[in-house]
Amino acid sequence: MNSPLYRKKWPLLIFLLPAFAFLAVFLFYPFVQNILNSFLNISGLGTAAAGFNEPWYHDYIKMHSDPNMATALKNSLIMTGATIVFQVGLALLLALLVDRIKLGAKLFRTIYFFPIVISATALGLLFNLIFLYNGGMLNQLFASLFNTAGNLDFKSEKYFLATMLTPVMWQYVGFYFVIFVTGLNNISSEVYEAAELDGAEGLKRTFYITLPLLRNVLCTCLVLGITGALKVFDLPWVMMGEGIPMDKSWLLGTYMYSQAFNRGDVDYASAIAVLIVILGVIFALVSNKLFKQKDY
Amino acid sequence: MAAKAKHSLTHIRRQKLPQLLSYTMLTFWGITTVYPFFWVIINSFRVKGEIRSDSFSIPWPWKASFTLDNYRVAAARADFIKAYTNSLTISLLVTAAVVILAGLAAYALVRYEFRLKKYIYGLVVASMMFPVFSTIIPVFRMEVVLGIASTGKRLLSLLSVVLPQIAGNLSFSIIVLMGFIRSIPVEIEEAAYLDGCGPIGIYFRIILPVARPSFATVSIFAFLWSYNDLFTQMFFLRFPEERTITLLLNEISSQAGVNYGLMAASVVLVVLPVLLVYVLLQKNIIKGLTVGAIKG
Numbered sequence: 078m079n080s081p082l083y084r085k086k087w088p089l090l091i092f093l094l095p096a097f098a099f100l101a102v103f104l105f106y107p108f109v110q111n112i113l114n115s116f117l118n119i120s121g122l123g124t125a126a127a128g129f130n131e132p133w134y135h136d137y138i139k140m141h142s143d144p145n146m147a148t149a150l151k152n153s154l155i156m157t158g159a160t161i162v163f164q165v166g167l168a169l170l171l172a173l174l175v176d177r178i179k180l181g182a183k184l185f186r187t188i189y190f191f192p193i194v195i196s197a198t199a200l201g202l203l204f205n206l207i208f209l210y211n212g213g214m215l216n217q218l219f220a221s222l223f224n225t226a227g228n229l230d231f232k233s234e235k236y237f238l239a240t241m242l243t244p245v246m247w248q249y250v251g252f253y254f255v256i257f258v259t260g261l262n263n264i265s266s267e268v269y270e271a272a273e274l275d276g277a278e279g280l281k282r283t284f285y286i287t288l289p290l291l292r293n294v295l296c297t298c299l300v301l302g303i304t305g306a307l308k309v310f311d312l313p314w315v316m317m318g319e320g321i322p323m324d325k326s327w328l329l330g331t332y333m334y335s336q337a338f339n340r341g342d343v344d345y346a347s348a349i350a351v352l353i354v355i356l357g358v359i360f361a362l363v364s365n366k367l368f369k370q371k372d373y
Numbered sequence: 374m375a376a377k378a379k380h381s382l383t384h385i386r387r388q389k390l391p392q393l394l395s396y397t398m399l400t401f402w403g404i405t406t407v408y409p410f411f412w413v414i415i416n417s418f419r420v421k422g423e424i425r426s427d428s429f430s431i432p433w434p435w436k437a438s439f440t441l442d443n444y445r446v447a448a449a450r451a452d453f454i455k456a457y458t459n460s461l462t463i464s465l466l467v468t469a470a471v472v473i474l475a476g477l478a479a480y481a482l483v484r485y486e487f488r489l490k491k492y493i494y495g496l497v498v499a500s501m502m503f504p505v506f507s508t509i510i511p512v513f514r515m516e517v518v519l520g521i522a523s524t525g526k527r528l529l530s531l532l533s534v535v536l537p538q539i540a541g542n543l544s545f546s547i548i549v550l551m552g553f554i555r556s557i558p559v560e561i562e563e564a565a566y567l568d569g570c571g572p573i574g575i576y577f578r579i580i581l582p583v584a585r586p587s588f589a590t591v592s593i594f595a596f597l598w599s600y601n602d603l604f605t606q607m608f609f610l611r612f613p614e615e616r617t618i619t620l621l622l623n624e625i626s627s628q629a630g631v632n633y634g635l636m637a638a639s640v641v642l643v644v645l646p647v648l649l650v651y652v653l654l655q656k657n658i659i660k661g662l663t664v665g666a667i668k669g
Contacts, residue, residue: 080559080562080563080566081563081566082562082563082566082572082575083484083485083486083572085572086485086487088481088571088572088573089481089485089487091477091573092477092478092480092481092485092572092576093477093478093481093482093493095473095474095477095478096474096475096477096478096543096547097478097493099474099539099540099543100496100497100500100540100543100544102515102540103508103512103536103537103539103540104500104503104508104540104541104543104544105496105500106511106515107507107508107509107510107511107512107515108500108503108507108508108511110511111507111508111510111511114510114511122510122513122514123513123514123517123522123523124514125514167402170398171398171399171402174395174398174399175395175399177391177392177395178392178395178396178399179392181396181399185399185403186659187655187659188403188406188407189402189403189406190655190658190659191406191407191410191648191651192406194597194601194647194651194658195601195643195644195647196600196601196603196618196619196622196643196647197601197603198601198603198619198622198623198626199619199622199640199643199644201626202622202625202626202636202639202640203409203410203413203640204409205626205636206413206416206633206636206637206640207409207412209425209633211425212424212425212426212428213425214409214412214428217425217426217427217428217429218429221429247405247406250402251406255659279391304502307504308504308505308506310603310604311601311602311603311604311619314603314623315603315622315623315626318627329506330506330604333506334506334604334607337509337510338607338608343510346510347510349506350504350506350507350509350510351507353504353506353507354502354503354504354507357502357504358502361502
């Protein structure tokens with residue numbers, strides 16, 4: 078691109094400066110400052126630091142002995158695994174099914190995608206009503222179906238994990254579904270016709286033709302899902318708040334918020350945020366390596 | 374064509390059972406997506422006490438279980454109009470700023486050749502990976518020092534949310550717009566240049582009109598992201614008159630106690646407008662939220 082039109086460089090400044098000033102002030106600078114903050118001693122949001130921690134990496138040692146931190150890390154990893162299996166897996170299954178039907182594919186797409194445009198806060202409230210101990214939707218359903226006597230406590234130590242994960246999985250299946258359907262539509266019908274001549278039909282066709290051709294799309298979805306799982310906050314916060322039950326349901330995001338806002342340990346919160354970034358980078362690198370895009 | 378028709382005819386005969394199975398499973402997931410919304414709508418019209426014992430029947434207006442009380446209570450106890458005004462103010466400002474800044478930056482990054490281009494582009498891509506957790510605390514401190522956050526003044530507080538949200542959306546929008554602007558043939562611009570039009574004029578008279586669909590995509594994404602975000606808003610907005618829709622819901626979920634009718638009505642008041650917009654614009658919305666994922 079070197080048209081005479083774009084040889085004079087001064088307009089560049091007008092075009093680029095506003096956006097990059099914004100990025101520098103509200104993204105790059107805070108990002109670096111946050112790493113620095115994790116070595117400082119800050120006792121309140123919005124207040125200045127009172128010197129370095131003693132030793133400066135104190136918060137990172139604290140993480141090792143903090144049982145809530147272990148819980149948060151474990152739950153975030155479970156969230157990541159569940160995202161791969163349930164969000165991406167279920168979406169792939171549904172997309173393969175919708176690829177086989179003649180009518181109504183658009184309708185399913187519209188319906189499945191809808192939860193994504195709804196704020197997770199509203200969904201959290203909705204699921205709180207569904208999982209309510211005393212007379213929630215599920216407990217009423219179970220009572221009428223199985224005639225069970227007692228109510229299930231969905232936020233107890235036994236069930237809290239499923240209660241926290243289900244709405245997050247449920248909300249995002251439609252997102253990956255749409256990406257898969259777009260990928261499936263890009264496979265030309267000639268490939269299928271040729272496959273049919275060779276006798277590949279039904280499940281054989283799915284495993285030997287469709288899935289290999291869908292590889293790149295699948296990789297994109299996996300990378301998105303894995304890196305996105307660390308950022309989940311709204312739904313678990315509205316449903317589980319401060320680690321209900323008994324500090325068992327913390328995620329890295331919710332624990333970081335609680336440390337910054339409710340417990341006033343701002344530098345510890347910064348250190349947790351740094352950990353989230355490091356994990357995110359590792360996840361992205363590993364998944365990019367594992368699911369490397371191929372050109373056909 | 375004839376060959377194709379014959380092909381699908383044999384297909385239909387052979388695939389009747391799998392088709393039926395596909396429809397069954399797809400419909401099942403469709404129901405799990407739609408029914409929770411339907412359930413919360415019917416229960417928002419139900420007499421308070423009955424939600425926990427008989428939540429599956431439809432409270433038709435002529436039945437004794439029908440009531441509008443939940444909406445009356447919601448209107449009396451929570452200022453939904455104020456919350457909508459706050460939310461829309463924030464989201465519209467974010468959307469406008471993102472479209473203006475990202476458009477100019479994307480145009481420059483595509484059309485100009487300059488020394489640092491590669492690094493600047495790399496910086497934009499990398500900053501998409503910054504989770505909001507890792508920048509929010511320094512941004513908060515900075516805005517307190519600048520006198521934007523925690524002032525108790527409503528408009529300033531709204532601005533304190535708008536600024537980091539703009540930064541959070543910029544990189545993604547730049548990448549999406551770059552993809553589109555790259556596909557516009559540069560010859561049109563060169564012709565305009567020969568007619569005496571400068572790069573700024575070209576941006577407004579050629580790029581902007583031609584790239585309108587992708588600007589729509591970016592605006593939808595920025596708007597929904599900002600509107601649904603709970604984390605940033607919880608950080609910056611503390612006072613009742615600054616409350617946005619998501620904060621209001623979060624408040625209701627922790628303070629409504631056992632008033633489940635109020636919760637159901639509040640969810641409906643938040644979901645319904647989005648549902649209407651979604652039905653009208655669903656094609657653009659679905660594209661808006663997935664295009665970046667596929668390209669990026």
